[in-house]
Amino acid sequence: MIEFKNIVKKYRTKSIINPFSLEIDAGQLVVFIGPSGCGKTTLLKMINKLIQPTSGKIFVNGTDISTMNPIELRRNIGYVIQNTGLFPHMSIKENLELIPKLKGEDPASIEKKTIELLEMVGLDKEYLDRFPKELSGGQQQRIGVARAFSTNSDIILMDEPFSALDPVTRSSLQDELFQMQKELNKTIIFVTHDMDEAIKIADKICILKDGDILQYDTPENILKNPANDFVEGFIGKRRVWNNPELLMAEDIMIHQPVKITAKRTVLQAIEIMKEHKVDSLMVTDKHNVLKGLVTLKGIQLLNRTTSIEMIMEQNVLSVSQDANLISVLATMNEHKIGYLPVVNSGKQLTGLITRSSILSALSSQLIDLEVAF
Ligand SMILES: Nc1ncnc2c1ncn2[C@@H]1O[C@H](COP(=O)(O)OP(=O)(O)O)[C@@H](O)[C@H]1O
Ligand SMILES: [Mg+2]
Known part of the structure; x- marks a missing residue:
């Protein structure tokens, strides 16, 4: 579904992404995790052509994206970033319907979908006519998530979308995202530096360091068999699962x-x-x-x-x-x-x-x- 093939990224002579190859199956939620500066955002932005690789290719559904029109590509890929990126002068409804309208979808079905999406992220219809600044940070981020799902695209990229939220809001958005993905079967790449978040939502986790993949596996396998000391340190307190006497x-x-x-x-x-x-x-x-x-x-x-x-x-x-x-x-x-x-x-x-x-x-x-x- 999404394939990175020998991707390299250099800024001047500095190598940011070393030859990087990875396959992400359709319908999976894959989390990219690693310390700040390890290249997570760079990799994500390559998928919607906001950044060009120095060499290597990315295939989406078998098509080499270097041959695709970037605008067209982006219209079909949902993208959520930390500060939602909602348009402040548009109502919630207008924000949610922007891309479906641009794509010329049927107005009646857009309307129906908007309400469904709003429900999925736990907000009701009364929010439709409000403006982003009239919503709390958590509510705005819910709209950001709903908007990413509004594009009818199969792929959604999420770059630390919940990092700025309080723990309670964050946890409920994680639950909702997980649920939506199971229902709508999207392919999601989710960037975080929080291992708890990764374990909670991921089908597979890709652990990155300095532009290299340290381990790419299911959360269970990573917890059970960390590939090296760095991964083991990264999952740190999670080792509690291997020590049942520590579970209360x-x-x-x-x-x-x-x-x-x-x-x-x-x-x-x-x-x-x-x-x-x-x-x-x-x-x-x-x-x-x-x-x-x-x-x-x-x-x-x-x-x-x-x-x-x-x-x-x-x-x-x-x-x-x-x-x-x-x-x-x-x-x-x-x-x-x-x-x-x-x-x-x-x-x-x-x-x-x-x-x-x-x-x-x-x-x-x-x-x-x-x-x-
Ligand atoms: N335009 C740029 N010019 C030079 N270096 C950059 C540029 N953009 C990002 N970098 C560097 O690339 C590395 C990876 O960045 P990034 O992908 O944003 O990391 P992450 O999202 O994992 O924190 C960092 O060391 C960053 O400083
Ligand atoms: Mg980043």
Whole structure:
């Protein structure tokens, strides 16, 4: 889909990109990561011909881009940079519709797509008539992302798009980007210098240093087998995954377990379980202190009007937030339980560990679960 073939970039005599060859498959999200100055932006800008290589070729869908008209090429490649690049004097709607209109797409379908994109990035229609400066930084960046997806292009280039955002906004945009990519199946090259961000969103990560590729692989393989000391240093704290005793209950729990108060009835408990598709509920008081537990199996044959207070399991086992994975697994195995509530020092419920929450937190490649279970 995108192929770099022996790309070299020199400024005067200084070599910025050494012979660089890489293939990126269609529909993948590939993250370029590396220290500042290693050539990430240079490589990205070569794809939309904002920078010319000194030698070598880039192929997009099999076509050598040096033979393509740059304007035409760019119209078909979404591009997102750190400070969104929204046009300040245009409304959000005009910003989003600019390229589809330039391309002569059907007005009705443009309108429909604009609203869909806005929803995908978590904003509603009321923002359409606002101007960029009337939005927060995070909202502007959401529009920047939506605009990149508006081009109907198969390729989107993103150069540290979330770097300037606060951690909460950043994290939710990462989730949305991941979701959009899965739905719309774009090929995305995403530049960052943040390994956590890379691991969270990438299908494959390309680790760069001084214009060379140090490693190009899936996040799991990079974590498991870093190619050299530099990569190992770069993924640094992530090594925690290889040391399960460093993983805390907090890291492996569901953060919003479904709960119920003791004054409710069996009928209501069953309804809540159905609604949330769970087979157990934590019982808490109005201060969120853990009081007990009910399971579907335990209550489904009981009289529907019975109060939960009367039938809940009391003295439920729980662990503190800083209990480590090893002790959590030992407790679950020893007592043959599938659920383990997590509480803080005030006995308030803060989470719930289940076998599937452990599995999804770890992902089977990162730790040998055969041993753990
Ligand atoms: N126009 C230029 N002239 C000379 N050197 C440049 C120019 N543009 C970028 N560089 C150098 O190329 C290297 C790679 O830059 P860049 O691709 O922006 O790195 P990154 O995005 O990884 O931080 C840096 O050392 C930078 O100083
Ligand atoms: Mg850069």
